[in-house]
Amino acid sequence: MPKQNFFSYLHEKYETEFIYFDTFMEEALYSQLGFFNTAFVRSDKEGDFLTSPEVSEYFGKIIRNWINSESNLKNIIEIGSGTGSLIEQIGIKEITSVELSSTARQELIKKGIKTHSTIDELITKTSDLIFGNEILDNIPCSIGLYRDEGWYEKVVLLEETSLAYGLRPIRNEQLDWVNKNNIAPNEDYEFEIQVNIDKFLNSVIKKINPRKILLFDYGYEQKKQG
Numbered sequence: 221m222p223k224q225n226f227f228s229y230l231h232e233k234y235e236t237e238f239i240y241f242d243t244f245m246e247e248a249l250y251s252q253l254g255f256f257n258t259a260f261v262r263s264d265k266e267g268d269f270l271t272s273p274e275v276s277e278y279f280g281k282i283i284r285n286w287i288n289s290e291s292n293l294k295n296i297i298e299i300g301s302g303t304g305s306l307i308e309q310i311g312i313k314e315i316t317s318v319e320l321s322s323t324a325r326q327e328l329i330k331k332g333i334k335t336h337s338t339i340d341e342l343i344t345k346t347s348d349l350i351f352g353n354e355i356l357d358n359i360p361c362s363i364g365l366y367r368d369e370g371w372y373e374k375v376v377l378l379e380e381t382s383l384a385y386g387l388r389p390i391r392n393e394q395l396d397w398v399n400k401n402n403i404a405p406n407e408d409y410e411f412e413i414q415v416n417i418d419k420f421l422n423s424v425i426k427k428i429n430p431r432k433i434l435l436f437d438y439g440y441e442q443k444k445q446g
């Protein structure tokens with residue numbers, strides 16, 4: 221049977237005129253047809269992009285030196301491990317991985333790394349350290365925009381033969397986030413709305429309540445106004 225394509229998959233699942241960008245990103249990355257669930261791990265030399273631990277072993281070595289300088293960290297967990305290169309570089313066998321992508325999990329299992337697909341699957345309820353590299357920017361975000369004295373969200377229009385971008389008035393939860401984070405109303409400037417990162421981190425803290433969290437990510441800078 222031919223593999224369904226992403227376009228018809230979206231049309232069948234959503235019988236709506238449009239979906240918000242965070243829903244589109246969730247589907248594009250993590251659905252069965254998504255980027256992270258195809259035949260090979262994407263953040264690898266054979267994949268599409270390279271992350272710091274794939275480029276240099278010193279990333280993990282520096283973290284290992286820091287872990288060693290702390291007294292006796294137990295139940296260490298990495299979230300979003302990809303190929304597991306950072307765990308290998310740190311060199312502590314007992315580190316557990318939480319990795320959403322089934323393709324990446326197969327790679328981790330081959331390397332003998334204990335892995336779960338979500339935080340909720342972890343048996344432990346405590347951890348001295350949760351760490352991760354480039355996980356937060358892979359959590360589906362919404363995209364906001366300020367125009368003509370109003371806030372909008374970018375949506376993906378499910379047109380008959382193609383996908384296109386459109387704008388719709390911002391949802392309440394996203395507007396609350398904009399106000400809470402003092403996002404500047406710069407005309408026609410697109411920005412990420414990270415409601416789902418807040419939810420993700422809150423769920424990690426609620427479930428595990430780690431003593432330390434170490435996350436590396438790359439985002440945009442917003443200069444203070446005035």
Ligand SMILES: C[S@@+](CC[C@H](N)C(=O)[O-])C[C@H]1O[C@@H](n2cnc3c(N)ncnc32)[C@H](O)[C@@H]1O
Pocket residue numbers: 256263271272273274299300301302303306318319320321324337338352353354355358359420
């Ligand atoms: C950009 S890759 C980074 C992989 C690795 N940390 C590295 O530096 O090479 C992001 C990884 O996070 C995983 N991921 C995204 N959301 C996740 C979640 N909620 N829980 C666990 N893993 C997640 C993705 O499947 C992907 O493997």
